[in-house]
Amino acid sequence: MYIPSPSKFDPDENGHFGIFGGRYVPETLMPALLELDEEYKKIRFDKEFWSEVDYYLKDYVGRPSPLYYAANISKELGAKIYLKREDLNHTGAHKINNVIAQGLMAKRLGKKKVIAETGAGQHGVATATICALLDLECEVFMGAKDVARQELNVFRMKLLGAKVHSVESGSKTLKDAMNDAIRHWVTNARDTFYIIGTVAGPHPYPMMVRDFQAIIGKEAREQILEKENRLPDHVIACIGGGSNAIGMFQHFLEDKEVGCIGIEAGGHGVGTDKHGCSLLMGRPGVLHGQMSYLLQDQDGQIQEAHSISAGLDYPGIGPEHAFHKDSDNITYDNITDDEALDAFVWLSRAEGIIPAFESAHAIAYLKKLKDIEGKLIIVNVSGRGDKDMIQAKELLHFD
Amino acid sequence: MKHLVAYITTGFPEKAFTVDLALALGESGVDSLELGVPFSDPVADGPVIEQANFLALEKGLRFRDVLELSEQIASKVDTLWMGYFNPFYQYGMDALLKKANEIGVSGMIIPDLPHEEAGVYKTQFDTNAVSNISFVAPTDDDARIKELVRDSKKFIYLVAYAGITGSGQSEDLQPVITSIKSHTETPVYVGFGVNEKTAKEKVAGVDGVIVGSAFVNVLLQEDMNYQQKIEKCCSIAREIKQKINE
Numbered sequence: 001m002y003i004p005s006p007s008k009f010d011p012d013e014n015g016h017f018g019i020f021g022g023r024y025v026p027e028t029l030m031p032a033l034l035e036l037d038e039e040y041k042k043i044r045f046d047k048e049f050w051s052e053v054d055y056y057l058k059d060y061v062g063r064p065s066p067l068y069y070a071a072n073i074s075k076e077l078g079a080k081i082y083l084k085r086e087d088l089n090h091t092g093a094h095k096i097n098n099v100i101a102q103g104l105m106a107k108r109l110g111k112k113k114v115i116a117e118t119g120a121g122q123h124g125v126a127t128a129t130i131c132a133l134l135d136l137e138c139e140v141f142m143g144a145k146d147v148a149r150q151e152l153n154v155f156r157m158k159l160l161g162a163k164v165h166s167v168e169s170g171s172k173t174l175k176d177a178m179n180d181a182i183r184h185w186v187t188n189a190r191d192t193f194y195i196i197g198t199v200a201g202p203h204p205y206p207m208m209v210r211d212f213q214a215i216i217g218k219e220a221r222e223q224i225l226e227k228e229n230r231l232p233d234h235v236i237a238c239i240g241g242g243s244n245a246i247g248m249f250q251h252f253l254e255d256k257e258v259g260c261i262g263i264e265a266g267g268h269g270v271g272t273d274k275h276g277c278s279l280l281m282g283r284p285g286v287l288h289g290q291m292s293y294l295l296q297d298q299d300g301q302i303q304e305a306h307s308i309s310a311g312l313d314y315p316g317i318g319p320e321h322a323f324h325k326d327s328d329n330i331t332y333d334n335i336t337d338d339e340a341l342d343a344f345v346w347l348s349r350a351e352g353i354i355p356a357f358e359s360a361h362a363i364a365y366l367k368k369l370k371d372i373e374g375k376l377i378i379v380n381v382s383g384r385g386d387k388d389m390i391q392a393k394e395l396l397h398f399d
Numbered sequence: 400m401k402h403l404v405a406y407i408t409t410g411f412p413e414k415a416f417t418v419d420l421a422l423a424l425g426e427s428g429v430d431s432l433e434l435g436v437p438f439s440d441p442v443a444d445g446p447v448i449e450q451a452n453f454l455a456l457e458k459g460l461r462f463r464d465v466l467e468l469s470e471q472i473a474s475k476v477d478t479l480w481m482g483y484f485n486p487f488y489q490y491g492m493d494a495l496l497k498k499a500n501e502i503g504v505s506g507m508i509i510p511d512l513p514h515e516e517a518g519v520y521k522t523q524f525d526t527n528a529v530s531n532i533s534f535v536a537p538t539d540d541d542a543r544i545k546e547l548v549r550d551s552k553k554f555i556y557l558v559a560y561a562g563i564t565g566s567g568q569s570e571d572l573q574p575v576i577t578s579i580k581s582h583t584e585t586p587v588y589v590g591f592g593v594n595e596k597t598a599k600e601k602v603a604g605v606d607g608v609i610v611g612s613a614f615v616n617v618l619l620q621e622d623m624n625y626q627q628k629i630e631k632c633c634s635i636a637r638e639i640k641q642k643i644n645e
Contacts, residue, residue: 183563
C-alpha cells in the first residue's frame with residue numbers, strides 16, 4: 001500500500017520551498033487553508049486513510065499502471081525506453097490519483113460541494129468522476145478557449161453530472177479559470193472544497209498534490225528495479241503546473257545517478273512570445289496563492305502562455321519546481337508545438353500508443369536528448385490522446 | 400466622526416483624471432484615498448473593479464505612472480496604495496517603501512499578502528512609517544483575530560462578507576467586531592459592498608467605511624464626461640459621509 005514518505009524537500013511550516021510557495025491569498029481563505037493543513041497533517045501518514053485511497057486506486061483506477069518496455073522506439077534510438085503508462089488509468093491520465101485523495105479529504109471535512117479548475121479538461125473530468133462516485137456536488141471552471149478546443153471533455157464532465165463554467169476573462173485559459181475558481185472559493189469557503197489539479201496554489205496544495213502523485217514514481221522505481229535490476233539514467237516528464245513530473249521524480253530525486261528532466265511547453269519557440277516556459281523565461285513572482293516563476297512583464301503583469309496543449313498552457317509553475325530549478329536538482333528543457341506533434345504521430349505509429357499532447361512533449365525529448373545511446377530511460381506518459389483527437393484532426397492530414 | 404475611505408483605480412480612464420478626481424474627493428468628505436494599482440489577475444475583486452483594472456492596463460498604464468500620480472496626490476489627501484502583491488514585489492519592497500515614505504504615502508493594502516507572508520516586511524514598513532493595513536475576514540475566529548490585529552496600524556480592514564468586491568452579500572458582523580474591539584484600539588473600517596444605500600447599515604459598530612465599486616462603477620459609465628463623473632463621485636462621497644455620521 002502506498003503511503004507518502006517524509007522528504008528532505010518538504011516545505012517549511014508555512015509551505016515555503018526556499019523562497020517559493022507560501023500562502024498568498026485573501027484573508028477570507030486563510031482559515032480554510034489552515035484547517036486543510038491541520039487535516040492533512042493528521043492523515044498524511046495515517047494507514048486508515050491511505051488504505052481507503054489504496055482501495056480506489058487499485059479497483060477503481062486500475063493501479064499500478066504498467067511500466068512498458070517500448071521495444072520499437074528503443075531499437076530506433078539505440079537505448080532502453082520504458083513508458084510509465086498513466087494513460088491507462090481510469091479517466092485517461094494521472095489526474096485521478098490526486099483527485100481520489102482530495103475527494104476523500106473533502107468528505108472527511110464534511111464539505112458537500114467541490115470546485116475545480118481545468119485546462120485540458122483532464123482534471124475537470126477526473127474531479128467530475130470522483131464527485132459522481134462520492135456523491136459530491138461539482139462545479140468546474142474552464143477558460144472559454146479551452147472549452148472550445150476540448151469540447152469532448154466538456155461533454156464528459158456534463159455527462160458525469162458536473163456544472164461547467166466557461167470563463168470569458170483574460171486569456172480565457174487555465175490562468176483565468178483558476179482566477180474564477182478562487183473567486184468562487186472566497187465566496188463559498190465555508191462549505192466548498194477546492195480540488196486543485198496540480199502542485200500549485202497556496203500551501204498545503206503543492207505538498208499534498210505531490211504526495212498524492214508520488215505513487216507514480218514509487219511504482220516506477222519498484223518496476224524498473226524488478227525489470228532491469230538498476231535505476232534509470234534519466235526520468236522524463238512534461239510540465240504544465242508540474243504534478244505528473246513531481247509525482248514521477250519524487251522517488252528518484254535523492255538518487256545522484258538518476259537525471260530527472262522536466263519538459264516545458266516551447267510553443268512556437270522561446271524566441272517568440274508564444275510559449276509556456278515559465279521556468280526558462282519567467283521570473284519569481286506571486287500568482288494564485290504562491291510565489292513561483294511566472295511569465296510576466298517588467299511591472300509584474302502576468303502574460304499569456306501558449307501551447308498546443310491546453311494542459312501546459314499556464315504562465316506559472318508549481319513552487320517546488322521553482323525551488324528545484326534554482327537548486328539544480330532537476331534539469332528543465334522545452335519542446336515546441338511542432339516537435340510535440342511529430343512525437344504524437346511517432347509514438348502512435350511506432351508503439352500503437354496515442355499520447356496526450358502534453359505527454360507528447362516528454363516523448364519528443366527522446367529525440368533531443370544528447371548521448372542517448374545505451375541509456376536506460378523512463379518517460380511518463382501522463383495521459384492518453386483521446387481528448388486531443390478533434391484538435392489533431394485539424395492539424396494533421398494523412399491523405 | 401466616522402471615516403470614509405475611497406478606492407479608485409489609478410489611471411482610469413486617464414492619468415490626469417485620477418488627480419482631478421482624487422483632489423475633488425478629498426474636498427467632498429473622503430478622509431483617505433486608496434489608489435488602486437491595476438493588476439492583470441485581481442482575484443479578490445468582482446467584475447466592476449476587474450474591468451477597470453483591465454482597461455487601465457490596456458491603455459498602457461505603467462507602475463511608474465502610479466508612483467508619479469501618487470506624488471501629485473499624497474501631499475493633499477491622505478493616500479494609501481491598494482493592490483495585489485506581485486507588482487509591488489517586482490518593484491522591490493525595500494525601494495517601494497522608501498519611495499512611499501519620500502512622497503508621503505501613508506499605508507499599503509495588499510489583499511493577497513496575509514499576516515503570515517507579511518511578517519518578513521514588517522521592519523521595512525516600520526522604518527519607513529508606512530502602515531501595512533491588517534485584514535480581518537468574517538471567516539476568522541477569535542484566536543486568529545487576536546493574532547491579526549496585534550500589530551495593526553492606522554485602521555483594520557474588515558471584509559464585510561466572504562466574497563469578492565462589489566457583490567451584494569451581507570453577513571452579521573457583530574461577533575467579529577466585538578472580537579476585534581476586545582483585542583485592539585485600532586479603528587475598524589468595513590469594506591466590500593458598501594455604497595450610498597448600504598453605508599448606514601454597514602457602519603454599525605465600526606469607525607469607518609471603505610467604498611470602491613460604487614465609485615469605479617461611475618468611472619466605467621460611457622455616457623458621462625469627466626466633469627460629470629467627478630461630480631457624481633463627489634456627490635456619492637458626500638452622501639455616504641453624511642449617512643455614516645447620522
